[in-house]
Amino acid sequence: MMRALPRRLAPFLFALLCGPLALATEPAAGDASAPKAAAAAPGGLPLSSFLPTQGPLRLQGAEGRVEFSLPISARESVQYAQLRLVATNSVSLLAERSQLAVQLNGSTVVQLPLSPRQPEIVADIRLPVALLKPGYNTLSFVAAQHYTMQCEDPAAPELWTEIDTTRSTLRLDTALKPINPTLADLADLLAPTQWSGGALTVVTPGQPQPALLAAGGIVAQGAALRLRYQPLTVRHTLAKPAATRGGGAVPGLDTRGLRGDAVLLGNATALRPYLAPETAARIKGAFLAIYPMPNDARRFVVVVSGRTDEEVATAASAFAWQSTPFPRQAEMNIGAVRAPELPDYAAGGRIARPGSYRFSDLGFTTRSVEGTRTDALTLNMSLPADTYAPEDAYIELALDFAQGAGMGGNSVVNIFLNGHFQQVVPLDEGRGGLMQRYRVRIPLRDFRPGANTLNFVPRLTPTSAGACANYQTGNLQFTLFDSSLITLPQVFHFTLLPDLQRFALSGFPYTVRSNGEHLAVWLAGHDSDTVSAAWTLMGKLAQRKSMPLTRVRYGYERPADDRHTLLLGVSSQLPKDALKGAPWLPGQRFTQLALSNQAVPVSDPGWWSGTWSWLSGGLRTSLDTSKVGPVVIDGDAGLDSQLLAMQYRAPFAGKRTLTVFTSDSASALRDGIARLIEPRYWDNLQGDVSLISPDRTTVSWQQVGARYEYGGIGLRERLGFYFSQHPWLWFAVTVVLLALLAMVVAGLVRLFRVRAHRNVAEQQEPR
Known part of the structure; x- marks a missing residue:
């Protein structure tokens, strides 16, 4: 054991031990139309900030075209x-006939020649402000490319x-407009199109x-849902009386130092002293109102x-x-809110x-695609x-589409699931026409938990x-209905x-109930920073759920009822009884995997032990324990401003799950x-332990704790799951059954022969 480990060595120790094991993943791409949640830097934002995938945009063919959405806020x-x-550009292009056009909302802004002598282009293009409108604007790159006359x-x-x-960047200089808001303007005031960042x-x-x-958590979720994909940072602060009362609806509130827009x-x-x-x-009654921010008419107070x-x-x-x-209207008294009772797992776009x-x-x-363009028609689900099903389960697509006539016989529609090729639909009907209920099957195991993109x-x-054929492209048409x-x-x-990846993808298991009644938020501190962290996290979960979780239980004490729990607090303030069974003890113990890049078999206490555990209801699989033994290091090792997220079975709530978020200070x-x-x-949370550092753009993670079941399956499916984890046992059982x-069969044949000989002997005896 190590004693008195200096706090400053904690991040170096983690990096050293996790070198071969804790994967440092590259940042995942965000939403296709999601800008960065900040104003454009002086040099501009890279175009990759507006795209769903990393890498260059490729304009292919004689009529290459790519486009993406450019958001502009109404405020x-x-x-x-x-x-x-x-x-x-390609060095094989013909300079006399090749050019690249930049279009904004369908209007051509500039044309650039594509020359084989100077294939690299660097151009600063001023976009006409008059063409930009509130909402989503379309920025297009259209290439006419030829190699012969x-x-x-x-x-x-x-x-x-x-x-x-x-290296291509977009710079927008924007300014907030003065507002005189009404409640109807909330959709524009809190919108994902704004460049000034999501802060409340x-x-x-x-x-x-x-x-x-609880009320603050619901407000944070409502604001985050309006921002959709853009992250929302929520800050809590205590109301301070204004030094001198001014005019307006909230003259007694000191708004100096408030970050962004505010909710009172x-x-x-x-609230009477401030109103x-x-x-x-x-x-x-229930009162909802919106007013301009005192001393700053560009902001609002709800x-x-x-x-x-x-x-x-x-x-x-x-x-x-x-x-x-x-x-x-600016104010509204509300009699009641009748939210629908939705089934479990219900959410926007969820099957x-x-x-x-x-x-x-x-x-x-x-949507339709024409010509040689390769636009992707995207279905988000x-x-x-x-979700669990047998290995041979399939999700079936029944496609309704129309195709043009006279296309080449090698025309196809490629189907990709989460960026990976899955199936192909040949468009080989020379006379074109309408196809209804064209069947395509994709293995269910290829879908990931939570959001998927087809x-x-x-x-x-x-x-x-022929060599000098008159190519026709106007007939190249495809429509998916x-x-x-x-x-x-x-x-x-x-x-x-535990599985932090499932948590990140869909909020599982906290968002199974659509109203959040199986979720508790436990705060280990009463300070405003801890409250801010809890409300910010709940806003993110609401975005993943696509609806507010209005029956969440909040408190500063351990939840009294049986709920999945989120625990947030400073590491020194975390309750000791909540850390029983934790894969790490923040500030006291690091638990690391050793040599995780090597396949080291786990010793088995005996087939009878595993079989008895399975028959008694506890499914033992190779996923229940790590493939290697953990290394435990005790010492005084702080988190050094890093955020630690860890998930494990709640020691106080039966089969419920506890996820802990902690650091060494509230700020x-x-x-x-x-x-x-x-x-x-x-998007890169994984395992049961993840570490986020302020000076790194990657997530370090590992899976060291014991795993446990969530949900239930029938006997037939349980057998299939068990044998899929232990194929050698399936082989052994098969051999034993064949031997039996x-x-x-040998016994029956032997018995038949004995009886047959006895009957023959009896018939041959003289009477």
Whole structure:
């Protein structure tokens, strides 16, 4: 054992021990249209920030084209926009006929020649501000590429131009507009299109108790849901009286030092010192209002209040559930909020139950592709994180599509699942036409828990008719209809935990209940930084769920009922009884895997032990323990401002799961959670222990703790799962059964021969 390990050595110790084992993954790509949650830097944001995948954009063929969405917020005015384009074209292009056009919302901004003598392009292009509109704008790159003046193959491989999405940048200088907001404007004021970043300050008149903690969590979820894919950082602060009362609806609130927009949360009595008397008098129930920020008309303050804690919770729920515009008024008294009772696993775009679903039910709309373009038609769908089915289970697609006539016989539609090729649909009907319910099957095991992306990529080629053929591309047409079906077979809900990757993908197991009634948030400290971390984390879970979790239990004590629990706090304040069975003891013990890159078999106490455990209901598999033994190092080793996330079975709640988020200070915990919700960190959580460092863009993780079952399956499926984990046992059982069958058959043959000889002997005896 090691004693008195210096705190500063903790990160070096982790890096040293985890060198061969804790994978440092590259940042995952975010949403296709998601900008960075910050204003553009002086040099601009790289184009890769707006794309779903990393790597260059390739314009292929005689008519190459790529485009992406450029978001502009309705509350911001764009004062300057510039694109720095860095690209490389093929040296086989014909300079006289090849050029690259940059288009904004369909209007050509600039044309650049594509020359084989100067194949590298670096151009600063000023985008006309007048062409930019609130919402999503389309920035397109259109290439006309040729290699000869006469006979040409429009799909020749040498016809290409690549745009470097890392060195190509987009700069937007924006300014917030003064606002006079109404509740109907919330959809524009909290929108994923804004460039000024997602930050919200929740102000309470005193340190929030459990009821106000819950209301604040609901407000944070409502704001995060409006931002959709953009991370939202929530800060909590205590209300301070203004030095001098001004005018407006909240003249008594000191707004200096508030970060971004704000929410004033509390009951009417507690908020009375901060509200104008006439405003306080209008609180006659669950009260929701929005006003300009005092001393800064570009920001807003939302007031969530009521006469009782129950009415405050109702107002918060109205804020969170709002999906259609409120009336165009600044204030509103709400009588009740009647949220729908949804089944377990329900969420936007999620296939929760076996059956057939239309593509339109999953948000897909009918789309077409023409010419030699290779646009991907994308279907986003989500599966429950604990979906389990036999190895031979398939998800079936029944596609409705139309294809043009006279296309080349090698025209196809390639189907990709999460970026990996799965199936192909040949478009070999020379006369074209409409195809209905074309069947395609994809193994269910290839889908990942949570969100999945199906891309249908047409490859349309013209008919070839000789060396100098007149190629026709106008007939290259493909349309995929939203009446297509996707069918989920009979599945079970069963998996092994802990698994931080499943948690990151869908919030599992905390979001199984659609209203969050099986989730508890336990705060180990009463400070504002810990509260901020909890609310920020709940906003991220709501984004993964696509709906607010309004029945979550919050508190500063261990949950009294049986719930899955999220525990947040400084490592020195974490309750000792909650750390029983933890894979790490923060500040006291590191548990590492040794030589995890080598396959070291685990000693087996005997086949009878595993068999008895399985028959008695406890499934033992090779996933239950690590493939190698852990190395435990005791010592005084702090986290050094790193965020530690670990998941294991809750020692106080039976089969429930506990996930702990901790750091060595409350401010480090707050900043660590704000960093964690960024896609490059969140999408790379794995194992049962993950470590996020402020000076690294990767996640270090490992799987060291014991695993346990979640959910249940039938006997037949349990046998299949068990034997899939222990194929040698399946082979042994098969051999034994065959041997027993051979023995039975041999015995029956022997018995038959004895009886046959006896009958013959009896017939031959003289009478």
